[in-house]
Amino acid sequence: MATRDIRKQIGDLRDKIRRHDHLYYVLNKPAISDHEYDGLYKELKDLESEHPELITPDSPTQRVGGEPVKGFSVVRHIAPMLSMDNTYSSEEIREFDKRVKKNLKADSVGYVVELKFDGVSISLLYENGIWVRGATRGDGVEGDDVSNNLKTIRSIPLKFAGETKKVPRSLEVRGEVYMNTRSFEKINREKERNGEEPFANPRNAAAGSLKLLDPKMVAGRHLEIYIYGIGHCEGMEFKEHVEVLEYLKSAGFRVNPHFKLCRGIEEVIEYCDSWESRRDKLDFEIDGMVVKVNDLAARERLGATSKSPRWAIAYKFPAERAMTEVEDIIVQVGRTGAITPVALLKPVHLSGSTVSRATLHNFDEIARLDVKIGDKVYVEKSGEIIPKVLSVAKDKRTGKERYFRIPAKCPACGSKLIQIPEEVAIRCENVGCPAQIKETVLHFASRDAMDIEGMGTAIVDQLVDKGLIKDYADIYYLEVESVRNLERMAEKSAANLIAGITKSRENELHRLIYALGIRHVGEHSAWLLADNFNSVQRLADAGLEELVSIHEIGQVMAESIYNFFRSKENLKILKKLKDAGVRMAQAKTKETHGKLSGKSVVITGTLKSFSRSQAEDLVRKAGGNPSSSVSKNTAFLVCGEEAGSKLDKAKALGVKVIGEEEFKKMVR
Ligand SMILES: [Zn+2]
Structure with a gap:
């Protein structure tokens, strides 16, 4: 056969497969059997393997072609992906409407109300109808390029697949990747069988899957997507949001059918309410509704704050509740030393996931709730917050319930726990506590503290995990030889890191005091302390009264400082810092007569x-x-x-x- 004929044959097959993908994955209306579909796919695959020079990236066979990657590169969104302000009541939705009308000087505004999918926001870029790349939202300005993973989602067209003939030069569409309830439960069952930690909810499962480095594994996760808008468009004009949604549908994108154009805010509220009671009927999770101004020119006029658009708002449903039993109460040490009690629950189904633990926040909360081990309790889950215990069903008590005792020692390091009178939290104040070390080291090295360049999360994680450092003083005992072999480290960067560490030994005293991580002591207080005491030793020797006598140092901070220097573990670390040659006192030259003196x-x-x-x-x-x-x-x-x-x-x-x-x- 001539190449031209083969080219045509391949093109026809691709068009057919695209049409059937669209019918099956987007419209949910398959027109041929799986067997027939597999036949077409195999025919294409065979032809392409005989003529690899004819393979193009938009071919249906290229969805799971990517090899595992080491990490994702960062892409900048053409238009920032802003997040939306949340509201929790109809009153707040009415307030939003008032603001919009006032800003537009309009008597009535049309709104499009859509489901708020509980998934991961992403952006997809197309040029002349052909897929270019896909990225996560990230911080809204830059996200991760997860193209190879997104391509495994069969409802995302690699080439516009609908009936439209209008194709813009450049189109950035926005959508939400999610995992339906069935796939979520299946994956968690698998994880549990493999002895792995299950995902907390479908959103975490979707986010975790999108971050997998091997596209073949992502393909096995059965992610889905709904497209709900565009971020940027060149070469086409739209007047209304409903028009955008209709166009996206006609270009082959999967747009959720449940949206409504409402005339007036009362209709908006009614539609939101109607979904609050119907949300269980969906096979995926929503956590609320999104209300958007329909007129795109009006959106332009409304603009955005630095964080969110003024023309849209999210309405979040109230959290769901369930009753279960407290099987035990344990304590955890947080990354900042706070000890939190956690209730271990008899597993219960709640908002689409199985809940087996709930936070009790602190020990006062246990007393307030009067919760005992063995109690029947109501638990609530809202958004990404871990479930919490709402109240105890005291009428269900049998008399066999047991009181929980507050432990005296830290479960991670065994040092004595401290409760500050003015605070409810009980803490492990040992800055060398293994449960806290990563956090304390990162703080110590951060820009406003000791400012050690190159000492970021990736490096600190490895240093701690490999046992190279047990507290922040150990940083000063690292050598080029010991850090050279860490991941992402080369000879030069290892030398740079050590040079940065060495340089930080000479830092000004206030930086060191801030870096120590004494609770409540922020940058400004650290400055005051350095100014008043001139050395770490003098500060360590200070009594409570002396500390409180300093203007701007209150009782709580004074006690925190006092306790910090009474911990044996902390004093050991300070001695290590001193022995390593870290400057522990104020430098002699100090500017006292600056231009702003006393102002x-x-x-x-x-x-x-x-x-x-x-x-x-x-x-x-x-x-x-x-x-x-x-x-x-x-x-x-x-x-x-x-x-x-x-x-x-x-x-x-x-x-x-x-x-x-x-x-x-x-x-x-
Ligand atoms: Zn501890």
Whole structure:
């Protein structure tokens, strides 16, 4: 056969398969048997393997072609993927409507109401109707390129598959990848059989699956998608959101049929309510409804805040509840040392997943609920929060229930637990506690603390897991030889990391005090402490009264500092820091007569050249006091972009307002 004929034959087969994929996966209306479909697929596959030069990325055979990857590259979204503000009552939805009408100076506004899928937001990019790439939402600006994984979702067209002939030059569509309830339960059963930790809910399962590095495994997870809008479009114009949805459908995308164009907010509320009672009928999870302004020009006019669009809002359903039994109560150490009691429950079905543990938050909560081991309790799950115990069914008590005793020692390290009088939480204050070490080391090395470059999560995880460090002081005993073999480390980066560590030994005292991770001691307090005590030793020796006598150091912080230096474990770590040559005292030269000497300065809004804490540092270096609230005593307000109420207040009080450029000149 001539190549031209083969090319045509392959093209026809692909079109056929695409049409049947669309009928089967998107429209749920298969027109041929699985057997016939497999026949077409095999024919195409055979032809392509005889003529590999004719394989194109949009061929149906290329969905699971990708090889396992080491990680995902980062892509920048063409238009930012903003998140939506949440509301929880009809009253709040009416408030939203009032705001929209006021901003648009309109008497009535049309809204499209859609289901709020509880999955993972993604964006798909097409050029001239051909798939280019797909990415996760990430932080809204940049996400992970998960193209190979998304391609395994058969309802995502690799080439527009519907009846439309209109194809824009560039189209970024937005949608939600989810896992239906049946697949979710199947996967969890498999996981349990394999002795693995099951997924907490279908959303976690979908998110976890999209992050798998092997597309073949992703294909086995049976992910699905609903497309609900576009982020960016070139070469086509739309006037209304309903028109966008209709177009997406006609281009072969899977659009959920349950949406409604409502005239007026009462109709919106009615539609939301109707789904609240019907949500169980769906074979996937929704956690609420989304209300969007239909008119796209009106959306333009409404715009967005830095976080969310002003033309849309999410309405979240109230959480679901169930009754079950408390089989035991155990305690966990959080990453920051707080000890949390956890109720182990007799497994119960709740909001589409099986719940077997619930947080009790703290020990006061146990007392407030009066919950005992063996009690029947009501549990609630809302959004991504772990289920919590709502109340005890006391009328169901048999008399066999047992009280829970608060443990005296940390379950992770065995050191004595401490309860601060003013606080409900009980804590393990040992900064060397294995349950907390990763967090304390990351904090220690962070930019505003010891500022050790290269000491990020990936490295800290490995250092701790491989037993190379047991506390943050151990950082100073690392050598190039020991870090060179870590993943993502080469000779040069290992040398750089060690150089960064070495350099941090000379840091100013306030950085070290902040880095120690004394609870309640933030950057500003660390500065005050460094200023007042001049050395770690003097600070460690300070009594409670002396600490409290310092302006801005309250009772709670004073006790926290005092206790920190009374822990044997902590003192050992401090000695290690000292032995490693970390500077433990204030440097001799200290600027006391800066341009801002004694002046109170407030910073508001976003500055272009500095972070908030950098700017505050500069104020201090120039002898001034950064403050967080505007008062009559404020010398001036430094005003960045998107300044809020502080600017209004400064104007009202007649406080001088300066811009970033002027501020720069002052602190130089
Ligand atoms: Zn501990």
